[in-house]
Amino acid sequence: MNDSGMNTSQRADWVAPDCAGLNFYDCDQGLNLGVARYLSADLRAVVEPHMRELGQLAGSRLDELARVADRHRPVLHHRDAYGRDVDSIEYHPSFTEMERIAYGQFSIHRMSHVAGVFGWPEPMPPLIKYIFQYLFVQGEFGLMCPVSMTDTGITLLRNTSTRDVADKYLAQMLSDDIEQLYRCAQFLTEQGAGSDxxxxEVVAKPDGGQWRIFGDKWFCSSTDAEVILLLAPRKARPWAAKD
Ligand SMILES: Cc1cc2nc3c(=O)[nH]c(=O)nc-3n(C[C@H](O)[C@H](O)[C@H](O)COP(=O)(O)OP(=O)(O)OC[C@H]3O[C@@H](n4cnc5c(N)ncnc54)[C@H](O)[C@@H]3O)c2cc1C
Known part of the structure; x- marks a missing residue:
């Protein structure tokens, strides 16, 4: 009620409240019901406090950090002070703090690959990871792309890479220490190949014991990631070609 005797929500200048300060886990009835229905009691007892913690962050600190990061975009530095090519990207501390929350505090990129996250003796079922992603993106959306590329990059390296490549990169991709972590980027999109x-059309051809890549890629997030994967079959659209 205000001076005019009207409820605030009845005034012409009323603007609906935003979600700042809400706990996005506690206020999400559908999610709570799903967690109660689909998780075993043991697993639920372990993960629910962390979901609640992330739900609180998503409506408060993470939301604040995301707003600050949006106002202080990454800065590309082509050269260092000596004029040498470096092409490094400088991030605002708000972005780095969000990375610590995603990769460090909640291990979203690695929770379904390694045992021990939150003290659980096995890798988390993918459903748990998707719940953490769902909560996180309600505070900050963009960072989930690099986090997810690191998660799926781990799967790709585990399933498809040679032993020496896996040995070289996997341990650090699975780290929860942001100083040690190897984040992963993936070049898939081309001008003629987005949704589809x-x-x-980019292809990889063997040449003297190595692979050479021919063609153009168009779009990639997290381009300063420590591990970069690029999609290039031996033949463009091998499934379509009959020659
Ligand atoms: C924030 C962001 C991050 C990204 N990060 C990466 C990255 O890290 N690595 C990477 O490789 N790519 C990345 N991309 C690119 C992304 O994968 C492509 O933008 C996406 O695949 C869509 O392709 P497109 O932009 O060429 O659009 P198109 O595929 O050309 O689509 C254009 C429009 O046509 C519609 N459309 C497409 N196909 C159909 C269909 N069959 N039926 C009906 N409608 C259709 C689409 O909905 C859209 O409205 C990123 C994009 C964004 C926005």
Whole structure:
């Protein structure tokens, strides 16, 4: 009620309240019901306090950090003070703090790959990871792209890479220490192959014991990641070609 005797929400200048300060886990009835229904009691007892913690952060600190990061975009530095090519990217501390929350505090990129996250003796079922992603993106959306590329990059390296490549990169991709972590980027998209990624034309050809890549890629997030994967079959659209 205000001086005019009206409820605030009845005034012409009323603007609906935003979600700042809410706990996005506690206030999400559907999510709570799903967690109660689909998680075993043991697993629920372990993960629910962390979901609640992330739900609180998503409505408060993470939300604040995301707003600050949006106002202080990454800065590309082509050269260092000596004029040498470096092409490094400088991030605002608000972005780095969000990375610590995602990779360090909640291990979203690695929780379904390693045992021990939150003290659980096995890798988390993917459903748990998706719940953490769902909570996180309600505070900050963009960072989930690099986090998810690191998560899926781990799967790719585990399933498809040679032993020496896996040995070289996997341990650090699975780290929860942001100073040690190897984040992963993935080049898939081309001008003629966005939604229809099967239309890609970049190819990889063997040449003297190594692979050479031919063609153009168009879009990639997290381009200063420590591990970069690029999608390039031996033949463009091998499934379509009959020659
Ligand atoms: C924030 C962000 C981060 C990204 N990060 C990466 C990255 O790290 N690595 C990477 O490789 N790419 C990345 N991309 C690119 C992304 O993968 C492509 O933008 C996406 O695949 C869509 O492709 P496109 O932009 O070429 O649009 P198109 O595929 O050309 O689509 C254009 C429009 O047509 C519609 N459309 C497409 N196909 C159909 C269909 N069959 N039926 C009906 N409608 C259709 C789409 O909905 C859209 O409205 C990123 C994009 C964004 C926005």
């Amino acid at each position: 990624v099967g239309n890609i």
